[in-house]
Amino acid sequence: MDAVYTKPGYLFRRMQQIAVSIFVEECREFDLTPVQYAALVAIQTHPGIDATRLSAVIAFDRSTLGSVIERLEAKGYVERAPSDEDKRVKLLHLTKAGAALLRNIMPSVDRAQARMLAPLKPADRKMLMTLLSQLVDLNNEVSRVPLRAEDALEHLGKTG
Numbered sequence: 281m282d283a284v285y286t287k288p289g290y291l292f293r294r295m296q297q298i299a300v301s302i303f304v305e306e307c308r309e310f311d312l313t314p315v316q317y318a319a320l321v322a323i324q325t326h327p328g329i330d331a332t333r334l335s336a337v338i339a340f341d342r343s344t345l346g347s348v349i350e351r352l353e354a355k356g357y358v359e360r361a362p363s364d365e366d367k368r369v370k371l372l373h374l375t376k377a378g379a380a381l382l383r384n385i386m387p388s389v390d391r392a393q394a395r396m397l398a399p400l401k402p403a404d405r406k407m408l409m410t411l412l413s414q415l416v417d418l419n420n421e422v423s424r425v426p427l428r429a430e431d432a433l434e435h436l437g438k439t440g
Contacts, residue, residue: 299396306392310385311355315340315348317389320374320382323358328371330363336428357381 284290303314312320318338323329326337331349335342349372352358357378360370374382397405420426 295396299392302395303389303392306395307385307388310381310388312381312385313348315345316352317385319345319348319352320357320378323372324374324379324382327373330369330371334372335425339423339425339427339429341425352378 300314303317307317315338318340319334322334322337326333329337331345332342334340334349335345338345340348349358349360353360355377356375359373359375361373363369363371397408400408416427
């Protein structure tokens with residue numbers, strides 16, 4: 281099985297499983313997934329963002345993001361309002377409950393992030409994060425959903 285176990289793709293997939301598991305465990309009381317958390321942070325940071333731009337900002341598939349937004353709206357964390365320019369476009373805003381959730385969940389998120397790297401020595405954590413950031417950045421264009429935050433936010437700044 282070394283042909284599988286020693287390959288970067290396998291190891292990245294396993295670490296993703298581990299990361300999600302740790303996040304869910306630490307944030308259990310909030311009933312939030314990592315993608316829901318990322319969406320809420322992006323909506324808080326960019327109030328009035330639409331789903332297409334949100335998808336670019338968090339690098340998440342647009343069609344799947346629709347159901348994420350629906351769940352956040354059903355939980356009362358997000359509200360959608362039609363754009364003044366185009367009523368078909370729905371702009372996203374955090375509710376008071378959504379803002380409170382983000383404030384309350386931060387210690388749990390921080391614990392989850394720390395736990396993911398805890399087995400490594402501090403210098404190795406820093407090196408891993410540097411190398412992962414490089415890999416993600418240098419391979420962005422081959423992703424099914426490339427990160428397009430700058431493009432999305434440039435447009436958002438012009439319209440909102």
